[in-house]
Structures are given as C-alpha cells and as structure tokens.
Amino acid sequence: MNGIIITNQDIGHNAYKIKRFTEEGNKLGISLSHFINDGSLAVIKDNNIQIKIPKCDFIIYCDKDIYLARLLERSGYRLFNKPDFIKMCDDKMLTNIMCANEGIKMPKTIAGPLFYSPVLKEENLRFLKGLGEELGFPLVMKKVYGSLGTGVFLVNNATELASLYSEYCRQPLQFQEYISSSFGKSVRVLIIDGKVVGAFERYNTEDFRSNFGSTATSKEFKLDERFLEASSKIKDLFNIEYAGLDFLFGEDGEPVLCEINSNAFFEEFEKITNVNVAKLFMEMVKRKIKDEQK
Numbered sequence: 001m002n003g004i005i006i007t008n009q010d011i012g013h014n015a016y017k018i019k020r021f022t023e024e025g026n027k028l029g030i031s032l033s034h035f036i037n038d039g040s041l042a043v044i045k046d047n048n049i050q051i052k053i054p055k056c057d058f059i060i061y062c063d064k065d066i067y068l069a070r071l072l073e074r075s076g077y078r079l080f081n082k083p084d085f086i087k088m089c090d091d092k093m094l095t096n097i098m099c100a101n102e103g104i105k106m107p108k109t110i111a112g113p114l115f116y117s118p119v120l121k122e123e124n125l126r127f128l129k130g131l132g133e134e135l136g137f138p139l140v141m142k143k144v145y146g147s148l149g150t151g152v153f154l155v156n157n158a159t160e161l162a163s164l165y166s167e168y169c170r171q172p173l174q175f176q177e178y179i180s181s182s183f184g185k186s187v188r189v190l191i192i193d194g195k196v197v198g199a200f201e202r203y204n205t206e207d208f209r210s211n212f213g214s215t216a217t218s219k220e221f222k223l224d225e226r227f228l229e230a231s232s233k234i235k236d237l238f239n240i241e242y243a244g245l246d247f248l249f250g251e252d253g254e255p256v257l258c259e260i261n262s263n264a265f266f267e268e269f270e271k272i273t274n275v276n277v278a279k280l281f282m283e284m285v286k287r288k289i290k291d292e293q294k
Helices: 014-027 066-074 083-090 092-099 122-135 158-168 225-238 267-273 277-292
Strands: 002-008 031-037 042-045 048-051 058-062 109-111 139-143 152-155 173-177 185-192 195-204 216-220 242-249 255-261
Touching: 002 014, 014 031, 014 058, 014 267, 014 277, 042 066, 048 066, 058 066, 058 277, 066 083, 083 092, 083 255, 092 109, 092 173, 092 225, 092 255, 109 122, 122 139, 122 158, 122 173, 139 158, 152 158, 185 225, 185 277, 195 225, 195 267, 216 267, 225 242, 225 255, 267 277
Parallel strands: 002 031, 002 058
Antiparallel strands: 042 048, 109 173, 139 152, 139 173, 185 195, 185 242, 195 216, 242 255
C-alpha cells in the first residue's frame, strides 16, 4: 500500500507528522512520499482536472487549501481528512452553525456581515452597537480563518471594537461572548477513527488564549462524563476520522466548544499522554482503504 502526504510550503509542525506517519506506516507495510503544495500540483486544462502527483491508495492531507483538496477528490483520490470536513472545521462560523441545535454548548456567537465597499462608512459600523449590547464587554472577535491563536482578539470596549473592525472588516469575522472562566485554559480532545483517544489541558498565565505564545504549556487531562458526552456528540455529528476538539471551561467547569481542528498537530499530545497517535492513525487508514477497495 502506498500513500502521499501533502503539506503547505511552511512545513513547520507538520515535519513531525511526516516523520511519525512514515515510521508507523513502514511498520504496517505502507510506503509514504511527501509533496509540498506550492500551487503546481493541479490544473484545470482543456476543461479537465490534471493532477501532477502519482496515483496512490490515499493522501494524508496536512493542509487547509480546500481548492486543491477538492481537485484531488474530484480526480478520485481518497483524502484523510475529506475536503468537506476540512472546510467545515477551517471555517469557524460553519463549525458553529453545524453544531447549533444539537445540544452542544458553545459561546454566544454572531457572524460579521461581509463587507465589499472600498470605503467604510458610518452606517457600516451601526451593527457594532448591537454586538456590544448582545455580547457585552469584553467580547471576542475572531477571523473566521486562523490557527494557533492568531486572529483572535479580546475586545474590551466599543472604541476597541470599532478600531479592530475597521482594520479587519473585509475578512470573514465572527464575534463571541467572552468565557472569563476559561481565561488562558482549554482542553484538546483527540479523535481518531471515531474514538476519543485522550486529552490534554493547555494553559497560559499571561494571555487569554491558551495556545498562544511562549508562555503556553500543557498537561494531561482526565476527561469526565461531561467532556466525554460532548466529544461523543461532536464526533458522531461530523463522522470524524481525525480531529482535535478544543473546549473552553464554562462557569461550572463544563465543556464549551471553542473549535474543531481537522489538521491537529500531535507532537505535544504524544509526549504528554504517551498515546501513539501516528500508529492509531495509520492503522485506521490501512483498514479503511482495504475496506473501500474490496
């Protein structure tokens, strides 16, 4: 069995994934090669998709480029994860919409209106007053697309809100109530093959974002029934093959969904929990590909 790992040009933490997937794949008789998504792997030419990587049994897609993912899937490649799931996770607002009405606790959330005009006018700022009244201050403003805590802002008052919105209004945004009980704390639950395999707590004493900057650190976290129940609802709702679920702590310590990461890094997770994530992942891939090729 042979597969391909695709990463973006900034390999970063994915270097660990490549190393570990290759190690565990070799033990299972799986050969893996690595390609970088530099914009040259696919083209629509003469009305057809042309893919410039070899045929393979599967692709481990360690990127968020939804366009390449869809081009590969349309061309018959099996991706882990599938493009629809990647899109649903990468767009934080779509994640919230999908989880709504499903009994999954989330912060109160409002989508920012899309803005196209070259000039920001006074009437474009009117909805900010309603935001402040609905969510209170401080509130959280997020870029819909972002990772590792970037593009997430704690907004303390109306003046800061107007300033930040004026700067980022041409990007998709969401606004959420601030969960003060979770300042600098969150829990990452890892799902592989539709099963909870473990969790760790991330904490930061100097920033409200638990995963941001050099002051962020982690420790193993024992999941109670509330976290297990919330994780189970989410994994079933999305039919998750692989993902990291990030929870905040509510006022009573209950899980409040923050976001879902389809391309979750696991170097820290393996070190803290001693769970062999790469082995479980590659075992899942081998089993699913064999079943799907029957």
